[in-house]
Amino acid sequence: MLVGLLCLTFAISHVMPGDPARLAAGPDANQSMVDTLRAKYGLDRPLGVQFARYVGGLARGDLGESLRSRNAVRDDLLRYFPNTFELVTLALLLAVALGVPLGMLSAVYRDTWVDHWTRVVSVSGVALPAFWLGLMLQLLLALHLGWLPLGGRLGLTATPPAPITHLLFVDALLRGEWRTLGDALAHAVLPVVTLCFPALASILRVNRAEMLDTLGQDYIKTARAQGFSGFRVVTRYALRNAMIPTLTMIGLRYGWMLGGTILVETVFDWPGIGLYAVNAAVSSDFQPIMGVTLLIGLNFMLANLLVDLAYGWLDPRIRRRAT
Amino acid sequence: MKTTRAALTVLALLTLVATASAFERVGDKKILVFAGRQEVPTIDPSIKYDWSIRMMQQALYDGLVKYVGNPPEIQPWLAERWDVSADAKTWTFYLARNARFTNGDPVTAEAVRWSFARTLKLNQGPAWMLSDFLKEDGIKVVNDHTIQFTLTQSYAPFLSFVPWWYVMNPREVMAHEQSGDLGQKWLTENAAGSGPFKIKRWQQGVLYEIEAVDNYWKGWPSKDHVGGVILKLVRESAAQRAALQRGEADIVEGLSADDYEVVGKLPGIVVPNYPGMTTFGLKMNTQKAPTSDANLRKAIVHAFDYDAFVKIYNGNAVLQTSPFPNATRGHVAVPGFPRQDLAKAKEFLAKSAYPGGGVELEYVYVQGLEEERKMGLVLIDNLGKLNLKVKLVPLTWPNMVARGSKVDTSPDMLAVFTTPVSTDPDAVAYQYHKNSWGKYYGSSFYNNADVFGLIERARTLARWEERAPLYAEIQKRIAADAPELFGMMSNRRWGMRDHVKGFVFSPVRLTGEVDLYPLSISAR
Numbered sequence: 001m002l003v004g005l006l007c008l009t010f011a012i013s014h015v016m017p018g019d020p021a022r023l024a025a026g027p028d029a030n031q032s033m034v035d036t037l038r039a040k041y042g043l044d045r046p047l048g049v050q051f052a053r054y055v056g057g058l059a060r061g062d063l064g065e066s067l068r069s070r071n072a073v074r075d076d077l078l079r080y081f082p083n084t085f086e087l088v089t090l091a092l093l094l095a096v097a098l099g100v101p102l103g104m105l106s107a108v109y110r111d112t113w114v115d116h117w118t119r120v121v122s123v124s125g126v127a128l129p130a131f132w133l134g135l136m137l138q139l140l141l142a143l144h145l146g147w148l149p150l151g152g153r154l155g156l157t158a159t160p161p162a163p164i165t166h167l168l169f170v171d172a173l174l175r176g177e178w179r180t181l182g183d184a185l186a187h188a189v190l191p192v193v194t195l196c197f198p199a200l201a202s203i204l205r206v207n208r209a210e211m212l213d214t215l216g217q218d219y220i221k222t223a224r225a226q227g228f229s230g231f232r233v234v235t236r237y238a239l240r241n242a243m244i245p246t247l248t249m250i251g252l253r254y255g256w257m258l259g260g261t262i263l264v265e266t267v268f269d270w271p272g273i274g275l276y277a278v279n280a281a282v283s284s285d286f287q288p289i290m291g292v293t294l295l296i297g298l299n300f301m302l303a304n305l306l307v308d309l310a311y312g313w314l315d316p317r318i319r320r321r322a323t
Numbered sequence: 324m325k326t327t328r329a330a331l332t333v334l335a336l337l338t339l340v341a342t343a344s345a346f347e348r349v350g351d352k353k354i355l356v357f358a359g360r361q362e363v364p365t366i367d368p369s370i371k372y373d374w375s376i377r378m379m380q381q382a383l384y385d386g387l388v389k390y391v392g393n394p395p396e397i398q399p400w401l402a403e404r405w406d407v408s409a410d411a412k413t414w415t416f417y418l419a420r421n422a423r424f425t426n427g428d429p430v431t432a433e434a435v436r437w438s439f440a441r442t443l444k445l446n447q448g449p450a451w452m453l454s455d456f457l458k459e460d461g462i463k464v465v466n467d468h469t470i471q472f473t474l475t476q477s478y479a480p481f482l483s484f485v486p487w488w489y490v491m492n493p494r495e496v497m498a499h500e501q502s503g504d505l506g507q508k509w510l511t512e513n514a515a516g517s518g519p520f521k522i523k524r525w526q527q528g529v530l531y532e533i534e535a536v537d538n539y540w541k542g543w544p545s546k547d548h549v550g551g552v553i554l555k556l557v558r559e560s561a562a563q564r565a566a567l568q569r570g571e572a573d574i575v576e577g578l579s580a581d582d583y584e585v586v587g588k589l590p591g592i593v594v595p596n597y598p599g600m601t602t603f604g605l606k607m608n609t610q611k612a613p614t615s616d617a618n619l620r621k622a623i624v625h626a627f628d629y630d631a632f633v634k635i636y637n638g639n640a641v642l643q644t645s646p647f648p649n650a651t652r653g654h655v656a657v658p659g660f661p662r663q664d665l666a667k668a669k670e671f672l673a674k675s676a677y678p679g680g681g682v683e684l685e686y687v688y689v690q691g692l693e694e695e696r697k698m699g700l701v702l703i704d705n706l707g708k709l710n711l712k713v714k715l716v717p718l719t720w721p722n723m724v725a726r727g728s729k730v731d732t733s734p735d736m737l738a739v740f741t742t743p744v745s746t747d748p749d750a751v752a753y754q755y756h757k758n759s760w761g762k763y764y765g766s767s768f769y770n771n772a773d774v775f776g777l778i779e780r781a782r783t784l785a786r787w788e789e790r791a792p793l794y795a796e797i798q799k800r801i802a803a804d805a806p807e808l809f810g811m812m813s814n815r816r817w818g819m820r821d822h823v824k825g826f827v828f829s830p831v832r833l834t835g836e837v838d839l840y841p842l843s844i845s846a847r
Contacts, residue, residue, distance in 0.1 A: 028744065069364040135561055153529065282720060
């Protein structure tokens with residue numbers, strides 16, 4: 001799958017209009033300067049040779065060099081991906097933590113005010129553009145009320161902890177830098193909430209629908225007839241079965257969120273790979289585009305692998321079939 | 324109850340953390356916060372420049388001379404003085420003896436030679452400015468404090484480009500060389516200059532912090548000079564505006580025309596507003612039908628409502644009166660420069676190959692640039708009166724550059740902002756030379772051998788008295804050929820807290836760029 005992705009990305013990025021060497025050389029550069037850059041980055045070679053060189057580099061862990069930043073793409077990804085990973089993971093955890101119980105409650109209390117309100121949340125989450133929501137939250141909570149920072153990952157004079165994992169929250173925790181951790185959390189609230197909202201809505205809707213379906217099943221009625229408490233029936237028997245499609249949704253959402261953080265990153269100046277990829281795309285900077293695509297593809301596959309494994313944990317029938 | 328109390332405590336903590344002051348203080352130093360949209364991918368002076376890169380390069384490095392003020396004047400900097408031979412071929416610079424790099428090394432003629440040679444060798448960034456006239460073997464160290472440049476031919480504009488050739492410390496750079504890269508990798512995020520600032524933090528994609536060099540060899544213009552500058556990346560216009568309003572930024576750039584109107588009325592915020600050198604025009608493809616027809620082009624330039632340009636910028640723009648921006652040396656207001664005159668437009672159209680109109684013209688502009696879209700709408704309205712249709716085509720910048728690079732693909736009209744890097748008229752005139760074909764500002768593929776001859780002759784003459792009439796003629800001839808709908812120069816503006824003092828505007832700087840050296844903060 002990754003090989004297919006690699007071929008596709010390479011082909012697409014090389015048929016895009018625009019001369020990367022000219023763009024990197026600058027608007028005033030003369031032809032000799034453009035040719036210098038073209039030769040330096042091997043862009044004067046046939047496409048097949050360029051692809052072979054790229055694949056050869058990949059085998060050595062070399063993702064090439066960005067024409068725009070003049071840095072190794074691997075170093076750039078190491079710099080930006082942890083930020084996106086933390087943002088997406090936090091947003092997804094929050095979406096699951098809120099979406100699953102709300103979906104469950106909505107189904108259990110169908111057609112009551114609880115259901116109505118959760119449906120308002122779910123419809124809003126799907127309908128409100130993240131860009132607009134982020135700006136509104138920013139204006140209200142940061143500009144007018146002054147409760148939260150406008151953007152970025154840390155305050156202007158704060159210094160990030162020395163990297164261990166390159167994940168800011170984890171490194172601040174490991175180094176015991178509590179003030180930095182608090183600062184980072186404050187900066188994360190708005191982007192996490194903004195990114196979480198659409199995911200929460202999807203998870204809530206799927207979970208509600210599945211719960212409604214499951215609650216109507218015979219084995220649930222049997223459990224109730226046997227005198228099990230309503231709480232036990234819902235959480236232990238119904239939710240567990242309803243979670244399988246929800247898990248699929250979570251896996252898909254994770255992949256989508258990894259590649260779809262650009263708007264949130266732009267509004268909140270979150271230095272992640274979404275911004276990095278877009279900057280690369282508007283400069284026709286191929287190597288970073290391919291690096292980001294491969295990284296997101298890899299993570300998407302890993303997320304779905306984890307989801308597949310979780311199916312087995314949730315449903316013994318799947319576990320038995322696998323063994 | 325416990326949960327509520329815990330939540331309130333967390334909220335209070337978060338609020339405390341988020342509290343911002345008007346500017347940052349580090350010890351007794353006042354740190355100015357500049358909220359800009361554009362990254363600084365590299366600060367290597369030989370590799371690249373744009374407004375944000377050059378703002379930092381100017382802060383970290385010195386040139387032999389420097390552009391200062393409005394109108395821009397070339398002032399001595401690392402060079403105390405200079406001589407030029409009568410034929411403008413040999414240029415000799417005498418260095419300030421007290422000039423020091425940030426690490427304490429003296430700035431010598433050898434360092435200057437090495438820096439110019441490095442830029443020529445790497446053939447990137449500012450190399451195009453001088454590489455046609457200056458070769459490595461033409462740079463001679465006369466003594467420790469004297470450097471001489473012998474050009475391959477007379478080139479009077481030489482001095483006007485020298486401010487952008489910054490001097491690096493060869494000892495420091497070469498100590499960090501990797502695999503013969505002349506220090507390129509290291510200089511991407513490190514500096515080896517003699518400028519008034521040095522790097523403190525360089526968090527790519529987040530912020531760039533520089534701190535003032537207290538014992539800067541040239542001294543400081545004010546005792547209240549800033550202790551440092553943080554260039555914070557704020558990519559969204561609304562967030563930039565909010566940062567300024569909230570006091571989290573002292574200077575912001577790149578707001579929309581309407582945003583500047585709003586923030587300018589807020590207490591504690593000022594909006595410096597100066598005419599710039601960046602021209603906006605619609606480049607017309609002069610070699611491909613239908614705009615290859617000179618009469619059709621002349622009809623277009625006489626049909627356009629030029630006042631609309633000024634209205635779109637809420638009055639903060641001035642119309643061009645020549646193909647050259649006003650601040651360019653030798654600028655003349657060309658008599659009969661096109662303005663809206665429908666009768667004249669119809670007259671030209673009647674003489675063209677399309678007397679009844681009925682042609683669709685493509686107007687290509689930068690996707691997402693609202694002002695350019697509005698100009699397109701004005702164009703639709705105005706050219707409709709000539710029965711000419713206009714198709715608006717928004718494209719990303721790379722696609723626009725790609726379209727404009729070839730005669731066959733260059734659109735009928737390409738909306739382009741152009742900033743000359745020098746006040747010498749050659750910097751603008753050469754944009755109309757055939758050697759500029761293929762560049763975004765050469766997308767007209769303007770072809771007039773007489774004008775090319777004048778441009779080539781004017782750049783090699785030493786005496787301004789001889790050059791000036793040639794440039795006057797060049798301006799008239801280009802205007803007469805109408806390769807472009809010459810538009811306007813929008814004012815340069817910044818949103819600035821009123822405690823920021825010492826701002827010195829110079830139109831030759833790129834849009835958004837501020838000279839950080841003279842800035843101070845007056846607040847206690």
